[in-house]
Amino acid sequence: MAQANTMTNTLAQTILRIAKEAGDKIMAIYDKDFAIYEKQDTSPLTEADLAAHNVIVDALGKESDLPILSEESADISWDERKQWQSYWLVDPLDGTKEFIKKNGEFTVNIALIEDGKPTMGVVYAPALNKSYVGIVGEGAWTEVDGEFTAISARKHDGAEVWKIVGSRSHQSPEIQNLLSQLEGETELVAMGSSLKLCLVAEGEAHLYPRLGPTSEWDTGAAHAVALAAGANVTVLDPNDPLNDNADALTYNQKESVLNPFFLVSA
Known part of the structure; x- marks a missing residue:
């Protein structure tokens, strides 16, 4: 997908600014000594989450009169939510284990959902000083210190090693089943939080199979980045993981905010 290296969409720039302001709040807490929290009722994670x-x-x-669904305000009834055509989907701090371990791989996530599909997303990793911006139909970019670089998903060329995004922990039998259906060598690329989807979006990996629980706010923003970069995000059947005709992952189409298993592919 050929696109300009500059990202000129003013709404996306505004969302990026908001994500960075939230990231500043998170980093103010992340940079503290977590031991000081031991005698308090709050945890650094909870404080950072709510501040963001x-x-x-x-x-x-x-900036907008659209409704907002955030992990921190998720108790909106289905009767109300099912009326929404467009809304903001927010995960103020994704990657709780990464935050606690202090490995930097946590993110601020803001997505615009329209008719069940993510159309714009910003993923900001404040500890890594790196952002991802995706606008479906316009393009996808990484941003570091105000410099935008266009990104696109990269198809497997048939000869190279398959790069598969996954967990650092033990791989499930379902994942092993998927890997066994790929022709050639595979290499695991470990990453935390919504950055997993972004690795496929920027061509650093070919596939990200998710065979564990996620909520819609965990994926919305990075899903938009992946789509804008030319990747697909489809519902994954563990018995037929490489189904080319799988349904696209959608949002706010049911009472539960849990996602089905899914596959991010180039």
Whole structure:
């Protein structure tokens, strides 16, 4: 997908600014000594999550009259949600294990969902000082220090090693089944949080099979980045993991906010 290295969409720039403001709040807590929290009722994770949530919800409310579904305000009834045509889907801090381990692989996620599909997404990794921006139909970019670089998903060329995004922990039999259906060698690329989808979007990996629980706010923003970069995000059947006719992953189409298993592929 040929596209300009500059990202000129003003709404996306605004969302990126909001994500960075939330990231600043998270980093102020992340950079503290977590031991100081031991005698308090709150945890650094909870404090960072809520601080980021408040920044995002306040700022989005000033920019847009669309409803907001955030992990930190997820108790909106299905009767209300099913009326929504467009809304903001937010995960103020994705990658709780990464935050606690202090490995930097946690993210702020803001997505615009329209008619069940993510159309714009910003994923900001504040500890890594790196953002991903995707606008479906316009393109996808990484951003570091105000410099935008166009990215696109990269198909497997048939001869190279398959790069598969996965967990650092033990791989399930279902994942092993998928890997066994690929022709050639495979290499595991470990990454935390929503950055897993972004690895496929920027061509650093070919596939990301997710055969574990996720919620819609975990994936919405990075899903938009993946789509904008030319990747596919489809519902995954463990018995037929490489089904070319699988349904696209969708949002706000049912009462539960849990995602089915899915596959991100180039």
